[in-house]
Structure formats: structure tokens, C-alpha cells
Amino acid sequence: MEMPSSNNSIINDKDRLIGLFNRILSTDSVISDPYETKAYECDGLTAYKCSPLAVLLPRTTEEVSEILKICHEEKVPVIPRGAGTSLSGGALPTSDSVILGTSRLNNILDLDVENRMVRVQTGVTNLSVTEAVESEGFFYAPDPSSQLVCTIAGNIAMNSGGAHCLKYGVTTNNLLGVKIVLMDGSVMELGGEYLDSGGLDLLGVVCGSEGQLGIVTEAVLKIIPKPEGARPILLGFDSNVIAGNCVSDIIGEGILPVAIEFMDRLCIRACEDFVGAGYPDVEALLIVEVEGSAKEIDEQLDRIKVIASRHNPVAMKESKSDQESKLIWLGRKSAFGAMGRINDYMCLDGTIPVSRLPDVLEGISSLSENYGLAVANVFHAGDGNLHPLILFNANQEGELEKCESLGADILNLCVELGGCLSGEHGVGVEKRDLMTNQFSRQDLEIQMRVKDVFDPDWLLNPAKVFPLEISMERRLN
């Protein structure tokens, strides 16, 4: 993976630029000591690292606007960053860039339970939104595994999903409005405390634009009444392919669980060792969760058991208590961490039509054999969002490259089967160079024209999403 060469005139001008930032921000909001900026050299994609020129941590929309005015004037690239949990390198800096972090924009501004919405500054964590409305019987639906630390700003930039978006949708489906600062420092509201803004859906294109169109400082989020109850069932199968078939059947028969999660043996064992979630020792495991009253839950689980029985399950275990349910989900949400304890891995995020699950699982398994690298599977099966984890040894020379090559092959397989490169982690730098496999030059050209409108000088997160050679002319102008 390449990054553009840095602009030395910016690096040589560091002291003067820091002086400009110090004039508008309090001293604790400007980090420029190389020992301290090192903490920001990468995000969740740790394979690539580079310290930024400086890190700026504004507390208000006005400060964000002032920072962007300076960077616009001085032509300094800006890398937006939430909590730095991106798995695609969305917050990876270059040495001539400043990181603009949202972590101190962390106030909940308005809890409007009556109208089913909240307004927050975007540095608040995903989970804190739910925590703020929980006592009123509500929750915020998107639930990425990193929800304890990841910020709403990052969620909006990457249009984050989570296990429960099968029923409730991803960030874009739960976002009513934003306050956004454009690269020239101008501030605007898109959408607001109501549904469906008329005319062109700018809010829709801002969400998921990986911090390339503007810095979102405030968001109006939809909150949803908590269901009366929810309960998962564990379904174990002898093979990945059978489990994949069972998923298609459940969905095809008119049942819409709130989540259907998949794990293979490698992951099941890692999670068991890590948190003792009570998973059966099987080749492939589905966690299927349904919601409603106790009776509604029983009925739905009965239907699911009937369908599962047609696929010769080797284990069927309903959760019997809230405690058990919590443990089951803790296991699933700790899956990446659990795998990290036993090996280096690279996490992919391809998506395929649910009906192709058996095909893709077979394909991954044969690619894995060809490369001689093990692949563990843990993913959101209900919406076809895969997370193959390729295990490799980072200390062995050439192994990372081999792993990246296998990753590219798996993602291309997803595209071939009618899917896409990324379901929820974003393109960032990780999948940037694969974009031409999914999109034509014209498809990418028109996407880049959208960036031209919001950020004509290409200063916001410029080396992400689009392959470097395609975006070169725009970035260098």
C-alpha cells in the first residue's frame, strides 16, 4: 500500500503553522511534540503507520471551522479522526497532514425522547447515546463491536453497522441530520429534527463519505423504543455451508430476526477460551436473536427451530436467562479481540447476497488452502456481511504481503458473486486500490466529482477511498 509523498514545504513550515493553531485553540488542544503525535500514527489498521504534523482536538464547531479555514488557506491536508478504531485505515495520517480529532466534542446536547431523537456532539461514543436514553426505555440501534469507544463522528464517516442492523439498519438509516463544517470553514445544517428533507439528499451522501466531504460536529440521531425482550438461540452445524443454507432459509420463510451471526470453529474456540460464552463445540455456529414479548419470542424461536431441524443441526441451545444472553453476545462482540490473543490477523469486510453464502464460504476455504494461510470466519450472516480473519505471522518476512494478496482475492470473489468490497468498515487505504475491481473509471469519476463540490482542493482525507493514480491530478492541483 502506497501513500502519496509528503509535501516538504508544509513540514518545514511546522512551527509557523502550529503558531497559527495556537492562536485559535487552547494549548491542550494542540499536540505537536513528536513523542505525543506518535500516539496518532495509526488507527485500528495497525499495519500502516505515520505520525502526523500535529493533532488538533477542538471543543466547539467554531473551533473546527477556524482550524479548517487555516488549513484551507495554507493548503494543509486534514485527516479527520473519531476514536481511531477504523479497521480500514480511514484515520491514517501523512507526515504533512494534521489530524482533526473529534474526541473533545463530547456533549449530548438534547435528549428529546418524546420525539424519538437526540442531538449530540459527534465525539460522543456510540454506546453513550444508548446509555443516555436507556432509562426512558429507548436505544440507539447501530451497534458496531467497537461501540464502547467508537464515536458517532466515525460512525457517520464510515456509515457503521453492527450485529443488530439486520432489523434496524445502519447509521444512514438512523441519522436525521448533521451540522457539518466544510473545508473552507463554512458551517451548515443538513436535515434536522424531522424526517426526509426535500430535494437532493446531501445528508445521504455525507454519511459514509469517510471524512472526505466535511467534518460533522453535531448529529441528530433517531432513537427507538426498546423491545419488551430479546433472546438468542445457538444453532450448531457440521459444516459452514450447511449453516449458510440455514440462514437463507430462515430469511426466505418470512422471519426477520434482529440478528443472525455466524462463527466457525476457529472463532468459536477462541471466544470460548476468552470469555466462556457457552458456545457448543461445532464446525459452524449461528447466533439468531429475536425480539418481542416472552410469548412472541417463544413462537419465533419455535419457527426457527423447525427450519433449522431441516438442516440436521448438531446443537440447538436457547438462551434461558438475560445473563446467558449477555454472555453469548459478549463472546460474539469480543471475537476480534479473542482472535488477536492467539494470532496476528487481517480482518476483511466483504459483503455478498445472502443466497451466495454457501458459495463464498466454499470459495474462501479453497483460497485459504491454496495460500496456506488459515482463515477464520465470524460475520453478520443475516445481511451477508462477511468478516473473514486471515491469520498470519507479522514477524515473518513476506507474510503480510501474502496475507494482503489472499485478502484481495477473497474480496474480489465477493464482488464476482454480486457483492461488494466493504459492508461496514469502509474503504480507507485498505481497499482503496481494489476499487477499480468493483467500479468503472466513470463510476469513480462521478464519485470524485462529488468531492470536488464539497472540497475543491482535495484537502480532506485526500489519499483515501480512490486509487492514488486516479485521484492524483485532483490532489496535486
Next chain:
Amino acid sequence: MRPANESELSDLIAGRISPVISCGGGTRPIGLTSIGERLYLGNLNRITQYEPGALTLVAEAGTTLKTIFEILNEKGQMLPFEPIDYRGLLGCRGEPTIGGMVATNSSGPRRVKVGACRDYVIGLRFVDGEGNIIKSGGRVMKNVTGYDLTKLLTGSFGTLGIITEVALKVLPAPTHAAVLLIEGLPEKLALEVLNRSLNSPFEVSGAAHLCSGLDGYPVTMIRLEGFQSSVMYRAEELSKYLEDTVTITVETDPERTRGGWEYIRDVGPFQNRKGDVWKIITKPNEALSLVKGLRESIEIEVFYDWAGSLIWALVHKGTNLRDYLQSLNGHATLIRASDGNKSNLQVFHQQSIMELELKKRLKHKFDPRNILNQGMIL
């Protein structure tokens, strides 16, 4: 002009210098009347792919909704957002198409629970103003690969590109529905009841109030859908939850419940009535004071959907409703009026100058020669 397929359409646009107006079934004439030659998409009418087990449907833009509903019905599935059928209100014939539905982001009563049309469009293909064929999104539920141009094109009224194919997420259709009916409530109490219901865990999928129902009395309607036993359970629980305030009857007859919500969806109360029709969208708990304010100033009839977030209003022809909505937290769209009144009053709500400027620049990037549905929304 009636291109036979996407590639013919692409050639046609590439070689064109004068404006065109893209047209599906011609059943949603909402934006300002545009100038140019009409471009009919009726030949693009294939269902490209329907996979019930993956909850996805891909169809060419000119496919009629009638055809779409037929094939979905066979498999017990639906378009969850209940697209409005405007024919009755706007007095047009023709068959609504899937492309027109997406181009106008049309959603009905269930929007309040499941989201809008734009939330179910997972991908599309379009021809931009220079004749390039572009694809965005795909046919999978979750997709963050590149910018979400699908959202931008949905609701763009054909001004950024001519949509040629759409991929939609569909859902299982509920096997049963029950409607809680409450008669005679004053508006204030009705809106409170609707919002209390939506804020309950019982998964309300419709929340409307007619100030004057078919029998002339006010009626409040709350819909529950799903498997039979679940619907009956929730109807009972929600009734208990609300009964300290109101008396409820539960309607479960499939024909009557369907008909009732179609009446709301298609703006039944204002069909065959004289006057201009406005669609006002606001914060639910601001709906009542907004309507009161309007009543003090002008002669107006309203009914509520989405628990008050959506207000349909009938006023005398030529009334500029926005004059009385200065502090509106939301937006007002002039849905039905003469061409002259639409042009005088503007169909869509005034946006900030900055937002308008951004939209104009986007339009220019997608359609540099300004030949697609010129002036329809921008």
C-alpha cells in the same frame, strides 16, 4: 423518445443538445414543469433479478409497480415503505413505475416505523447528463464501498441522472394487521395518543389522525402488523396501555384495514376536492401549534400521518402557506397546484443559500449541459 434499452438511452443523451424530461408512468407530476422533449422509459421494463431468500429485487426503471407488487405478493413479500399512489390526488392515469417511485423518494404511512424509500434502495444504475452509464451501490444490504450516490439519486427527480435500474431491499409482508380505532378525540389528545403508541415497545407501523373521518367524526388510527398471535397480543397490550385515556375498537378485517391505510397513504381526504395540497413535515410535538397558527390566519383543512410528523393540508388555490410557517422546524412541499401557482410559490422549501449553492454545483457536475429535467427541483 422511447429508448429500447440503457445503451440506446446512453447514446441518445450523449448526442443530445436540447433538454429532455424523463418520464416513467407520468403519475407523479410534483416538481416544476420542465421544458424539453419527453423521454419515456417504458421499454426498460425487465425484472433483472428477484431473490426472495436474499430479500432483494432488481428491476429496470420502467417496470410498473403493478408488476412488482404481483411478483412480490406471490412470495409473501413487500416494499416496506408503502409508496404513495398519487393518481387519485393529482388526477393522472398511467401506471406508476419503480423508477418514478425512487426518483421521487415516495413513502407512505409505514415510513414512521420502517424508514423511507431511500432506506431500501440499495443500488442503482443511471445515465448522467453526458450519457455515461454509472452504477452505484449494489444488490447487498450493507455496502459502504465508495460514496452513497444511491441516496443522492433517490429523490433527485431525475435531475442528476436518468435512473435505468434499481436494486431494492424487500421484506416479508406481514400476514396479519390490526388497527386500533379511537373515535372522537380532539387533536391534542389524538397526537398524544399516537406518540405514546409510537414510543411504546409494541412496534406500531401506522399512526394517523383524521379530524373528520368518513362519518364526519374525528378518528385516530394505530396499526400493528406481523404474525397473527403477535398482532393480537400487541393490540391487547397497547389497548391496555392507552385505555386510561380513550376507548378503543380493534379492526382486523384485512380489506378494511388495507383500505383504511390506502386512504391515508394516497391522501384520500383531499382527492376530488378543490384547492391546493401541501405536505408539511415537522417535529411531532410541534405539529399542533403549527396547525393552530395556520388556522388563525387562513382557511385550512388538515389530517395527520406519522404521528403528526407529516401534515397534509388543503388550502384555497394560490395560498402561500410558507408565509405562515416562518419558524417551521421542517419543510413544506406544494404537492398539488396549478403550474402557475407552483412556479410562483415554489414547490420545494427554501433552503439556505449555501445548501442551494452546493446542490447547484452537484447538478452541474452530473449534468454539465443542464439538459435533464431542467428546473424541476433546482
